[in-house]
Amino acid sequence: MAQLGFEVRDLEIFASRTVADGTAAEIVHREHQTSVEVRDRDGLSFFVNTAEPLESDPAADGRLSVNMLWLTPDVPAAITDLSNIGARLLKTADNGHIADFAAKNSGKIMAHFAKTAAHGPLGFGYHGKVEELLERLLAAGIDAHLIDESYGRTLHITNPDFADQPSNPTGPTIWVNEEDQPDQYGYTAPSGTAPQAARLDRDSN
Missing domain, CATH: 3.10.180.10 (2,3-Dihydroxybiphenyl 1,2-Dioxygenase, domain 1)
Known part of the structure; x- marks a missing residue:
């Protein structure tokens, strides 16, 4: 199965605001990158990484x-x-x-x-x-x-x-x-x- 995950521009601000809103989140240092681990109320967890700019493919269907x-x-x-x-x-x-x-x-x-x-x-x-x-x-x-x-x-x-x-x-x-x-x-x-x-x-x- 796929792993739920997201990207943001600033991990520290994201983690701070997520915790302030009431959801568990902390910055973790993984083997190849630093991420925010979000722990949900049902026991599931997922990672949020720093967004990397990607070039868009003009042939791709934007819909x-x-x-x-x-x-x-x-x-x-x-x-x-x-x-x-x-x-x-x-x-x-x-x-x-x-x-x-x-x-x-x-x-x-x-x-x-x-x-x-x-x-x-x-x-x-x-x-x-x-x-x-x-x-x-x-x-x-x-x-x-x-x-x-x-x-x-x-x-x-x-x-x-x-x-x-x-x-x-x-x-x-x-x-x-x-x-x-x-x-x-x-x-x-x-x-x-x-x-x-x-x-x-x-x-x-």
Whole structure:
């Protein structure tokens, strides 16, 4: 499975503000880098590293973003901890089992109810019609199909690396969620706000 993690510009400011907001965080010196270790209320922990500037690929589709899954027995606690590190709440499921957050430079963190806390698989989001991706994938000879359900539309792609790398972060299937779906039945956005991009850079305040 993938490991939940983030990047910020200033580790000390991030750690200080996260602790001040009520979530455990401390600077740790790892083998190859210095990070902030965040320890969540459900027992899960993850690392926050210093952001490294990367050159963007002009050929990349800017509508595609990364989705990370956090499995937790305590979704309200995950909501608190994600808010305390600077992520922005986008919406929650009316049954209380799901909460979606956004980070600064696109990408989404999804807290889903599970019996035990764990890092979930890596997935993706697409701000457009997933049929566009499906056509491109099939034309390239990649196995994929569309799942259209009442709570959302998702593209399922057979992971070509799974046979040789079964421990890779996506598992046997790569999921791509269609992000801009008008029907948000079963979900509620925070009062007075609309889903929007957020910032995780706690030091940018």
